[in-house]
Amino acid sequence: MSNRKNWILSIIGVVIVGAFLFPVYWMIITAFKTQTEIFQTPPTFFPKEFQLDSFITVIQGDVGQYFLNSVIISSLATILVLVLSVPSAYGLARFRIKGVQSMLLVYLVTQMLPATVVLTPLFIVFNNLGLLNTYIAPVLATATLGVPFSVLLLRTFFIGIPKELEEAAKIDGCGRLRAFLQVIVPISLPSIVVCGAISFFFAWGDLIFSITFNRNQDLWPLTAGIFNAVGRYGIEWNNLMAFTTISVLPVIIIFVLLQKHLVEGLVSGSVK
Structure with missing residues (x-):
């Protein structure tokens, strides 16, 4: 009976995973199809013949500049989030700060707000500071949503770390800063990797901040490039899917490389 239950649960799990991954599979195979085969009835679930023309067309276009912009924006936003959230979470976990519960409530509320709510205020602030049409504007905008999440996650982990470890480090001659860094x-590296990866993924997938704060298309990331390609190519689906496939590859590669740290960080945070 137990084996039968496990088989049923495994089949259900495979079906659910397949349902979630099917759009990704369809996106990839569409990139290798010809425009005629895409609209063929009934649809083909595997290309009759692979063609790379769509990838060549996209690579010969502006995808290189879009890719570089995405790397710059996502990397800077991730670094900013970690630099601000790691010491902030540690301070909230270790020091008695008046009004800390209200501060955490504010952080939690910010996670419930859609990006469109903060879009107009940020636009006004960036316009007054002269930050529009620069990399700085989307970096700061994505960081404003990434920092609260990282602080909430890391604070929970820091609270679970025994204070005796820091006291032992102080006995060996370490100051508080050195004990924190060394x-x-x-110890917190897995959870820090989780926060960094989530911040990077969020910045990589951002569209609304980039196209709002940057009118200069030379500063647009991949997501904005995909948005622009819809009108430019009149929705040539194989080119568009090739563009999208290229844009998601870095995310998949990073997830595969950091999978061990991501799982360890999430599990350790839940245990703590």
Whole structure:
């Protein structure tokens, strides 16, 4: 009976995973199809003949500049999120700060707000500071949503770290800052990697901030390039799917490389 239940649960799990992954599969195979085969009835679930013309067309276009912009924006936003959230979460976890519960409530509320709510205020602020049409505007905008999430996650982890570790480091001659950098940060590395990866993925997939704060298309990331390609090519689906496939490859590669750290960070945070 137990084996039968496991088989049923496994089949259900495979079906659910397949349902979620099917759009990704369809996106990839569409990139290798010809425009005629895409509209063929009934549809083909595997290309009759692979063609790379759509990838060549996209690569010969502006995808290189879009890709570079995405790397710059996502990397800077991730670094900013970690630099601000790691010490902030540690301070909220270790020090008695008046009004900390209200501060955490504000952080939590910011996670419930859609990006469109903060779009207009940020536009006004960036316009007054002269930050429009620069990399800085989308970096700061994505970081404003990434920092609260990272602080909430890391604070929970820091609370679970025994204070005796820091006290032992102080006995060995370490100050608080040195103990934080040499003891707490290495222990917390899996959770920090989780926060960094999520911040990177969020910045990589951002569209609304980039096209709102940057009118200069030379500064647009891949998501904005895909948005622009819809009108430019009159929705040539194989070119568009090739563009999209290229844009998601870095995310997949990063997830595969950091999978061990991501799982370890999430599990350790839940245990703590």
